[in-house]
Amino acid sequence: MNRKHFIVTTVLILLVFACSRDLPGTHKPEAFEGFRQPGNFPAPAYHFETNPVTKEGFELGRKLFYETRLSRNNTISCGSCHIQSSAFTQHGHDVSHGIDDRLGSRNTPPVMNLAWSPLFMWDGGIFDLDLQPVAPITTHEEMDETVANVVAKLQQAPEYRTLFQKAFGNDQISTGNLMKALSQFMLLCVSSRSKYDSVMRREGTAAFTSEEAAGYTLVVQKCGGCHKEPLFTDGSFRNNGLDTGTNKDPGRYAVTLRPEDRYKFKVPSLRNLAYTAPYMHDGRFYTLDAVLDHYTKGVQAAPGLDPLLTGNGAPGIPLTAGERDQVRAFLSTLNDRAFITDRLLAEQ
Numbered sequence: 001m002n003r004k005h006f007i008v009t010t011v012l013i014l015l016v017f018a019c020s021r022d023l024p025g026t027h028k029p030e031a032f033e034g035f036r037q038p039g040n041f042p043a044p045a046y047h048f049e050t051n052p053v054t055k056e057g058f059e060l061g062r063k064l065f066y067e068t069r070l071s072r073n074n075t076i077s078c079g080s081c082h083i084q085s086s087a088f089t090q091h092g093h094d095v096s097h098g099i100d101d102r103l104g105s106r107n108t109p110p111v112m113n114l115a116w117s118p119l120f121m122w123d124g125g126i127f128d129l130d131l132q133p134v135a136p137i138t139t140h141e142e143m144d145e146t147v148a149n150v151v152a153k154l155q156q157a158p159e160y161r162t163l164f165q166k167a168f169g170n171d172q173i174s175t176g177n178l179m180k181a182l183s184q185f186m187l188l189c190v191s192s193r194s195k196y197d198s199v200m201r202r203e204g205t206a207a208f209t210s211e212e213a214a215g216y217t218l219v220v221q222k223c224g225g226c227h228k229e230p231l232f233t234d235g236s237f238r239n240n241g242l243d244t245g246t247n248k249d250p251g252r253y254a255v256t257l258r259p260e261d262r263y264k265f266k267v268p269s270l271r272n273l274a275y276t277a278p279y280m281h282d283g284r285f286y287t288l289d290a291v292l293d294h295y296t297k298g299v300q301a302a303p304g305l306d307p308l309l310t311g312n313g314a315p316g317i318p319l320t321a322g323e324r325d326q327v328r329a330f331l332s333t334l335n336d337r338a339f340i341t342d343r344l345l346a347e348q
Contacts, residue, residue: 030342030343030344031344032055032058032059032344034053034054034055034058034188035048035053035115035187035188035190036190038190038192038197038201038230039201040192040197040200040201040230041116041192041230041231042116042230042231044115044116045115045116045117045118046114046115046116046129046183046187051130051180051183051184053184053187053188054167054184056163056166056167057167057168057180057181057184058184058185058188059163059167059348060163060164060166060167060181060184061181061182061183061184061185061186062185062345062347062348063163063348064078064178064181064182064185065077065078065079065082065182065185065186066078066079066347067154068080069150069153069154069157070133070137070143070145070150071099071137071143071144071145072099072143072144072145072149073099073100074153075099076098076099076142076143078111078133078136078182079347081096081097081098081108081136081142082108082110082111084340084341084342084345084346085275085340085341086275086276086340087110087112087191087271087272087275087276087336087339087340088110088111088112088189089107089108089109089110089275089276090107090108091275091276091277092277092278093107093108093278093283094107094278094282094283094284095107095108095282095283096108096141096142098136098139098141098142098143098144099141099142099143099144100144102140102141102142102144103141104139104141104142105141105247105249105282106122106249106281106282106283107122107278107279107280107281107282107283109121109122109266109268110269110272110276111186111189112189112190112191112269112271112272112339113189113190113191113192113231113269113271114129114186114187114189115129115187115190116231116235117129117235118235119235119266120132121135121266122251122265122266122281123237123251123252123254123255123265123266124237124252124255124266125254125255129183129186129187130176130179130180130183131179132183132186133178133179133182134147134179137150147175147178148175150178151173151174151175151178154173154178155172155173160173161173164177164181167181168180168181185345188344188345189339189345190339191271191272191336191339192336192339193336193338193339194271194272194333194334194335194336195208195332195333195334195335196216196230196330196333196334197230197336199333200230208330208333209329211325211326211329211330212326212329212330212332212333213330214323214326214329214330215325215326215327215328215329215330215331216330216333218319218323218326218327218330219270219327219330219331222317222319223270223317225308226238226267226306226308227267227269227270231269231271232269232270232271232334233266233267233268233269233270234267235266235267236266236267237251237252237261237264237265237266237267238264238265238267238306238308239251239262239263239264239265239302239304239305239306240265240295240299240305240306240309241294241298241299241300241301241302241305241306241309241315241316242263242280242284242294242300243300244263245282245284247282249263249281249282250262250263251263251264251265251281252264252265252266260304262304263302263304264304265281266281270331270334271334271335271336272334272335272336272339272340273288273331273334273335274332274335275335275340279291288328288331289324292319292324292327292328295309295316295317295319296316296317296318296319296324297316298316299315299316299317300315301315
């Protein structure tokens, strides 16, 4: 090989190596460190004493999260609707799209900071994270399968028998261990590395700009009654003055049958809004401007409207144009790019 060919070959090898570093699956995932409570977060609500997160359990849960055998025709996984690059939502869809492209009736919520949530789903109909996967697996519009069939399919796969043995000491796959493994993966879907978090934890030189700081003050004062920091949700269920929409979704009333719960939905987190559009329980708003329009001039005065939206003379939250800019500036500090690019949470 002459010198020219040697140089060309060397350059090509270096280019291939450099490019391969950005190809999916070519990076070594971040090291497993188990569940760690962020310094600025409260104590979690999840019962870790009954399901401690282990490396083997988490890795099994991650594989199951992206496993299409959880659906009737082996085409849909949890990760099909909860996409990491969209903060584990189904970005761009107003309501969920499931098996055979069936449409659900609600927007796909993010898999994010679930260790701090005592209730799940938009209506709070599920009270334990270990039970949550049963709903999408068995719902007609989502995965349209039975848990018994899922267990049977996994039992026939030698690799899963090995993984369950490593995680739980038994290769006889059970519903309980299936759910616990999925929980272990979801528990590690922690979003706590935004600019806001760095500022609150006084990391390095992190600081809000003047506009972000002004927006922070506004959000705490005008929105903090529902969107309580640091999770930016208080986990409650509220009527925020939306009309009933085309499907007349009754919200939490369908769970409690209490008239006062009609049209109440779980308060979503304000974290990662750059990745999770569209917004609201039915995905009716595709932009943050549309959301702010609703709260400033679109809130409907109706029975059951949350009291926090009725104390300003007219329903809603008054914001000037400048204040809206400041709110948007602060909300951008809640976007956590490290979360949506964490290879430990990606399909392996």
